[in-house]
Amino acid sequence: MRRIRLGRTGAEVSAISVGTWGHGGAKTVRGRPVGWSGHDDGLAASALRRAHELGLNHWDTADVYGDGQAESLIGALWGDIPREEIFLASKVGWDPGPYRHFYDPEQIRRQLARSLTLLSTDRIDLYYFHHCNFGPGEKYLDDAIDLFHQFQAEGKIRFIGLSDWKASKIARYAPRIDPDVVQPYRNVVDNTYRSSGLESWIEDHDTGVAFFSPLKHGLLTGKHDRPPDFGDGDHRSGIQDFQNPEVLAHYRRCRAELQDRFATQPEPVLRALVGALLADTPTGCALVGLRRPEHAEAAAAAGEPLSNKDAKWVRELYRQSS
Numbered sequence: 001m002r003r004i005r006l007g008r009t010g011a012e013v014s015a016i017s018v019g020t021w022g023h024g025g026a027k028t029v030r031g032r033p034v035g036w037s038g039h040d041d042g043l044a045a046s047a048l049r050r051a052h053e054l055g056l057n058h059w060d061t062a063d064v065y066g067d068g069q070a071e072s073l074i075g076a077l078w079g080d081i082p083r084e085e086i087f088l089a090s091k092v093g094w095d096p097g098p099y100r101h102f103y104d105p106e107q108i109r110r111q112l113a114r115s116l117t118l119l120s121t122d123r124i125d126l127y128y129f130h131h132c133n134f135g136p137g138e139k140y141l142d143d144a145i146d147l148f149h150q151f152q153a154e155g156k157i158r159f160i161g162l163s164d165w166k167a168s169k170i171a172r173y174a175p176r177i178d179p180d181v182v183q184p185y186r187n188v189v190d191n192t193y194r195s196s197g198l199e200s201w202i203e204d205h206d207t208g209v210a211f212f213s214p215l216k217h218g219l220l221t222g223k224h225d226r227p228p229d230f231g232d233g234d235h236r237s238g239i240q241d242f243q244n245p246e247v248l249a250h251y252r253r254c255r256a257e258l259q260d261r262f263a264t265q266p267e268p269v270l271r272a273l274v275g276a277l278l279a280d281t282p283t284g285c286a287l288v289g290l291r292r293p294e295h296a297e298a299a300a301a302a303g304e305p306l307s308n309k310d311a312k313w314v315r316e317l318y319r320q321s322s
């Protein structure tokens, strides 16, 4: 697996890194599905072990994935996997606990203590603000930044990350937070990385990048023949495109085209979808949700950046009639 330097962190991490949102299983919060159905603890643990064997050394999790379930699953593996061989990232920000806001300092302290316990570790390598809602008038922002710096001084976290579904929000808050790593949503169809101004911030500040949902939760792989029934607690049931036969047919055609154009390469579909994102970001990796050992194996065979010409071709292919 190719490694990249994750910007100024200096960490050498796998170009395809491991996403563990799905490892939290199905989950509903205030009536909204926010998890993934079809989770199996044994399979997920095997996927993580296989990922480690194959050199996928950067694992991304969060306090809220399965309300700690994904973190616990990781924390149970250090008997088999040396902790220092994994660059471990977690996040805080979506569970307000008993407080008025997710970023109440007391809540952040509680969540970090809980994450360290569940992950069975003394230190998290990369700790993210999970989103950019810092309250009315950004009331919670300054204290939250101070707190993260205090955690660094105490040795509880190494680097500071900033994430959001909107790249424009990350770009807006990056000058205040000065993150070591940003985590934006990006794939070949949902792509505001450049237009938001985030790309130029990253280039100017040598920031590390971890693109999340590069397969749009599996949708872009074109593997769905018909609208899937995800069941309760699966966030994908709220995404219209999964239920639209025309969109699914378009992505199946894209899949066939990718298999044809990149036929001489292993894992042509994955390689194209991820390689198109890595083409313009030397300090970037892609976080792919890996719930099965075979998906870890596929990821290990991909991870090379496409040429700019191929990346443009892939983006245009997906744009046609989608």
Ligand SMILES: NC(=O)c1ccc[n+]([C@@H]2O[C@H](COP(=O)([O-])OP(=O)(O)OC[C@H]3O[C@@H](n4cnc5c(N)ncnc54)[C@H](OP(=O)(O)O)[C@@H]3O)[C@@H](O)[C@H]2O)c1
Pocket: 018, 019, 020, 021, 022, 038, 060, 061, 130, 163, 164, 165, 183, 211, 212, 213, 214, 215, 216, 217, 218, 219, 221, 223, 270, 287, 288, 289, 290, 291, 294, 295, 298, 299
């Ligand atoms: N910061 C944030 O707000 C945020 C938000 C979203 C995600 N993330 C992070 O980014 C990670 C990845 O995002 P994601 O899980 O939303 O989506 P993703 O990586 O775009 O898609 C993951 C899904 O794609 C399918 N898949 C993976 N490899 C495949 C392969 N080789 N062939 C066919 N299908 C394959 C699997 O579906 P099945 O399991 O159904 O087979 C897998 O669960 C998350 O796990 C999380 O760590 C962060």
